[in-house]
Amino acid sequence: MNVVIALTITGILNLFGSIFSYRKITPLLSIIGLTTAIVFNSMYWNTNQSFFNHMMVVDNYAVAFGTVCMVLAACLIIFYNRFMGDNDHHLPEVLSVIVLSVDGAIVMVSYTNLLMLFLGVEILSISFYILAGLKKKDLGSNEAAIKYFLMGAFSTGFLLLGITLIYGATASFDLSVISEYVKLNSTSTNYLLLSGVLLILVGLLFKVAAAPFHFWTPDVYQGAPTIITAFFATVGKIASFGAFYRLFQMCFSPIVNEWSGVIMVVAIITMFIGNITALQQKNLKRMFAYSSIAHAGYMLLALLSHDYLGGNAILFYSIAYGISSMSAFIIIHIIQTQTGTDEAMGFAGLVHKNKTLAMITAISMLSLSGIPLTAGFFGKFYLFSSAIESGYVLLVCLAVINSFIGIYYYFKPVIESYFKDSITDDVIKLKSVETILLIFLSIATILLGIFPGLVPAI
Amino acid sequence: MGNVSLIVLMACGIGFCGLAQLVSKLIAPSSKNLQKLQAYECGVPTIGASWIQFNVGYYLFALIFLVFDVELMFLFPWAVVNKEMGITAFIEIVVFIFILFLGLLYAWKKGALKWM
Numbered sequence: 425m426n427v428v429i430a431l432t433i434t435g436i437l438n439l440f441g442s443i444f445s446y447r448k449i450t451p452l453l454s455i456i457g458l459t460t461a462i463v464f465n466s467m468y469w470n471t472n473q474s475f476f477n478h479m480m481v482v483d484n485y486a487v488a489f490g491t492v493c494m495v496l497a498a499c500l501i502i503f504y505n506r507f508m509g510d511n512d513h514h515l516p517e518v519l520s521v522i523v524l525s526v527d528g529a530i531v532m533v534s535y536t537n538l539l540m541l542f543l544g545v546e547i548l549s550i551s552f553y554i555l556a557g558l559k560k561k562d563l564g565s566n567e568a569a570i571k572y573f574l575m576g577a578f579s580t581g582f583l584l585l586g587i588t589l590i591y592g593a594t595a596s597f598d599l600s601v602i603s604e605y606v607k608l609n610s611t612s613t614n615y616l617l618l619s620g621v622l623l624i625l626v627g628l629l630f631k632v633a634a635a636p637f638h639f640w641t642p643d644v645y646q647g648a649p650t651i652i653t654a655f656f657a658t659v660g661k662i663a664s665f666g667a668f669y670r671l672f673q674m675c676f677s678p679i680v681n682e683w684s685g686v687i688m689v690v691a692i693i694t695m696f697i698g699n700i701t702a703l704q705q706k707n708l709k710r711m712f713a714y715s716s717i718a719h720a721g722y723m724l725l726a727l728l729s730h731d732y733l734g735g736n737a738i739l740f741y742s743i744a745y746g747i748s749s750m751s752a753f754i755i756i757h758i759i760q761t762q763t764g765t766d767e768a769m770g771f772a773g774l775v776h777k778n779k780t781l782a783m784i785t786a787i788s789m790l791s792l793s794g795i796p797l798t799a800g801f802f803g804k805f806y807l808f809s810s811a812i813e814s815g816y817v818l819l820v821c822l823a824v825i826n827s828f829i830g831i832y833y834y835f836k837p838v839i840e841s842y843f844k845d846s847i848t849d850d851v852i853k854l855k856s857v858e859t860i861l862l863i864f865l866s867i868a869t870i871l872l873g874i875f876p877g878l879v880p881a882i
Numbered sequence: 883m884g885n886v887s888l889i890v891l892m893a894c895g896i897g898f899c900g901l902a903q904l905v906s907k908l909i910a911p912s913s914k915n916l917q918k919l920q921a922y923e924c925g926v927p928t929i930g931a932s933w934i935q936f937n938v939g940y941y942l943f944a945l946i947f948l949v950f951d952v953e954l955m956f957l958f959p960w961a962v963v964n965k966e967m968g969i970t971a972f973i974e975i976v977v978f979i980f981i982l983f984l985g986l987l988y989a990w991k992k993g994a995l996k997w998m
Contacts (some may be wrong), residue, residue, distance in 0.1 A: 436984060443991040592887060616888040 425475040425482060426464040427490065427530055430457060435524040441516035450516045451504040454523050458498040465490050465530075478598065479537045484882040486534030488739050489666040493529040496658045496746050497522060502861050503651055503754060518558065522655065525551030529663035533670065538587045538597040541667055545583065545631065548663060549576045552656060556648040568647025575630065575640040583627025589620030603675045610678035621676055621683055628671075631664040634720045635694040645713035650760055653709060654753030657716045658746040665723050669738050672727055680730065687727055688819055694721030695826040702833050706767050708756050711833055712749070715792065718830060719745055722807055722823055729810040732882075737806035740879050744799035744872060748791035751865040754858075755785050762852050771837040773846025780859060781852060782841045787866045791873070793834040794827050799872035806876075942994045946986070953982050 434457025441450040468482040475482065501519060528547025535541045553576060557569025591597060593616040594605040606617070626637065633641040645653045676683065698718030705711035723745075726738040756766060758781065763770040775782040791800035804827060808820045854862075872878060921928050960967075960975045989995060 436981070439988060440984075443988065589888070589891075592891070613885075615885040616891075619888055 425468075425473075425480065427461045427468075427482075428527055430461040430464055431523055431527040431530065434458070434461070435520045435527065438516050438520035438523060441519075442514075447516050450519050451501055454501050454504075454519045455498055457523060458494050458501070458526070461526075462491055462494050462498075465494065474536070479540050480531065480534045481536045482534050484880075485666075485670065485735060485739075486530075488880070488882050489533035489662065489742070490530045492739075492743055492746060493533070493659045493663055494526055496662070496750055497526045497655070499750055499861060499865070500651060500655055502857060503757075514558075518555070521551045521554050525555070525655075526659065529659055529666075532663045533666035535667070535670070536599045538590065538599070538602075541671065542580075542584065542587060544663075544667065545627075546580065548660065549580070549631070552576070552660060555652045555655065556644055558649050558652060562647075564647035565649065566647075568644040571640050571647075572644045579627050579630030579637070581627075582623050582630070586620045586623030586625075586627060589616055589623060593617040593620060599671070599674050603678075606675055607678050613682075618679075618682055621679075622686070624671070625683065625686060628664065628668045629690060632661060632668060632720045632723070633717050634690050634724060635697040635717065636690075638694070638697065638717045638720075641717055642710050642713040645716070646707060646709045650709060650753055650757035650766070653712075654750055654757075657712065657753065658750050661716065661720065662742040662746055665720075665738060665742060669727060669735060673734065677730065680728070684728055687724055688816070691721050691724040691819065692822055694718065694724065695823060696721075699826045699829040699833075703829065705833070708768055708770075708837065709766050711768075711836075712752065712756070715830065715833070716749065718826060719792075721826070722804065725807050725811040725816070725819065725823060728816055728819075729814045731813075733806075733810040733813060736879075736881055737803075737810040739882060740799075740806050740872075740876065741803035743879060744791060744803035744869070747865050747868050747872075748788040748798075748800060751784055751788040751862055751869075752792065754862065755781060755788070758852065758854070762850065763848075768836045768840050769844075771840035772844040774841030774852075776846060777850065778852040778854070780863065781854070784862050784866045785841055786838050787869055789834040789838050791869045793831045795831075797870065797873045799869045799876075801873055802876040939997060942989075946989055946994065949982065949985060953979070 434454060437457070438450045438454055441447045441453070446453075465482075465487055468487050469484060472481065472483045474480070480486075501522065504515065504519065525548050528544050528549075528551065531540055531544030532548060533544075535544060553569055553573040556572045557565055559565035587597070590602060593614055594602045596602055596605070609617075630637040645656065648656065672683075695718050698714050698716075698721055702711050702714035702718065705714060723738055723741055726734040726741070728734070729737070759770045759774070760766045762777075771785070774785065787798065791798035794800045794804040804823075808823060811820050811823075956978065957975065960971060964971060
C-alpha cells in the first residue's frame with residue numbers, strides 16, 4: 425500500500441543523505457515524504473481496502489489514527505535543528521529512524537493479522553530504543569536506551585507467547601477468523617484462549633505504559649532527548665492504543681466480561697499512580713511522564729465500551745492529548761535549552777521573556793487538565809460518556825477525581841510563568857516557523873474544544 | 883479442549899526443561915579439573931581473563947553478517963515456490979535484495995567494512 429511504501433522510500437532516501445551529501449535537505453525531504461504519505465492515506469478514507477494478502481485492512485479507523493501519527497511526526501521534524509547540539513552530524517540517520525518508526529505505527533493501526541501486529545510493534549519499538557539513546561555521551565540517555573530496550577524486549581516476549589496461545593486455541597492469526605471463533609465459543613470458558621488474551625494484554629499494557637507495567641516510563645522519558653520524549657509520549661502511545669483497541673474490539677468483545685475486570689483494576693491503579701506520583705515531581709519531564717501514565721489510564725476506559733463509541737472517543741482523546749503534549753514537550757525543550765534546567769522553576773517569568781510562549785503553555789496545560797473550551801475537555805467527555813453508556817459509573821467517578829488531581833500539577837508551569845519573577849531577563853527568540861507551528865497547535869486545541877464535530881466519526 | 887491443551891502445554895514445557903536438568907544432573911559423570919573449568923575458546927588454551935574490551939569492529943562485522951544470514955533464510959522459501967509464483971515473486975525478491983543491498987552500500991560508505 426502506498427503509505428507504507430512512501431514512508432519506507434523516504435526513510436531510505438534520508439539514510440543516504442549523509443553519504444551522497446544532501447544532508448541539508450533531508451528535513452525538507454522527510455516533511456515532503458510525510459505529506460505525500462498523509463495525502464495517500466487520506467485517499468483511502470471510506471474505501472476499506474485490504475492489502476498484502478489480507479494482512480492489513482485500511483478502514484476509516486486506520487486512516488484516522490495513521491494520519492494523527494504522521495501529522496505529529498511531521499510537527500516534530502520541523503523542530504529538527506533542536507534535536508541535539510553535539511550529535512548534529514547524525515541528522516539524516518535520526519530523521520530516517522523517525523520516519524521508519526512512523527511506518528511501524530501505520531502497521532500497528534491497520535493490521536488484520538496478529539503477525540502484522542507483532543511486526544508493527546517491533547518496528548516502532550526498535551526505532552524507539554535507538555532514538556532514546558541519541559545523546560551518546562549523556563549518561564541519562566544511555567540509561568534510558570538500555571532500560572527501554574530490556575523492558576521492551578521482555579514485554580515483547582509476553583506479546584509473542586500470547587499470540588502463540590491464541591493461535592493454539594483458534595488455529596489462525598487472522599483477526600476475522602479469531603473473532604468468529606470467539607463469537608462461537610463465547611459461552612464456554614476456554615483457558616487456552618483466555619491465557620493468550622491475558623498475555624497479549626500484559627504485552628500491550630507494557631507498551632502503553634499502564635501500571636503496574638509503567639516502571640520504565642519515568643526514566644526513559646527523563647533520559648531521552650526532550651524532542652524524542654515528545655515523540656514517545658504522542659506517536660508511541662497513540663499507535664499502541666490504536667493497536668490495543670483494534671485487537672480487543674474486533675476480536676475479544678464477545679468475552680468482554682472475562683477481561684473487563686483486569687482492565688478496570690489496571691485503569692484505576694494507573695490513574696492514581698500516575699496522578700499522585702506526578703504531584704511530587706520537581707523535574708518537568710518526569711512529571712509529564714507520570715501524567716502520560718495517567719492519560720493511559722483514562723484511555724483504557726474506552727476499551728470497555730461495547731460499541732463504536734469507544735473508537736470515536738479514543739480517536740478524539742488521542743488527537744487532543746497528542747496536540748497538547750506535543751506543544752508542552754516542545755516548550756519544555758525550548759526552556760531547557762534557554763535556561764539549562766528542565767524543572768518547573770525554569771518557567772519562572774516566562775511571560776516577560778516571550779508572551780506567545782507563555783500563552784501557548786497555558787493553553788496546552790488547560791487542555792491536558794481537561795478544562796472546557798479546549799480539546800482535552802471534549803476528549804475526556806467522550807471517553808467518560810462512552811464508559812458510562814456501558815455502565816461503568818464508579819470507574820468514571822474515580823476518573824473525574826483524578827482529573828481534579830491533575831489540575832494541580834498541570835498549573836505549576838502556568839503559575840511559574842505568569843506569577844513568578846525570572847532570574848534572568850533574556851528574551852527567548854524563536855524561528856518564525858516554530859512560532860507558527862506552536863500557534864497552529866494551540867489554535868487546533870481551542871478549535872477542537874469549541875467544535876468537537878471537526879473530527880469525523882469512524 | 884482448550885483447557886486440556888493449555889495444561890498439557892504447560893506440563894510439557896515445565897517437564898521438558900526440568901527433566902533435561904534432572905537427567906543431566908543424575909547420569910552425567912562429574913569430573914572437575916582446571917582444564918575443564920576454563921572458558922572454551924575454540925579449543926586453544928585461553929590467555930588472560932575473558933572480561934576484556936573487544937574491538938568494536940567485530941560487532942560491525944557480526945551485524946552485517948547477520949543481516950545477510952537472515953536474508954538467506956528468506957530466500958529459501960522463495961526458491962521453493964519460485965516456479966509456481968512466477969515473475970511476481972521474482973520481482974518482489976529482487977526488491978527485497980535491493981533494499982538489503984542499499985544497507986550494505988550504506989555500511990560500506992560509512993567505512994564499516996574497513997578493518998581498523
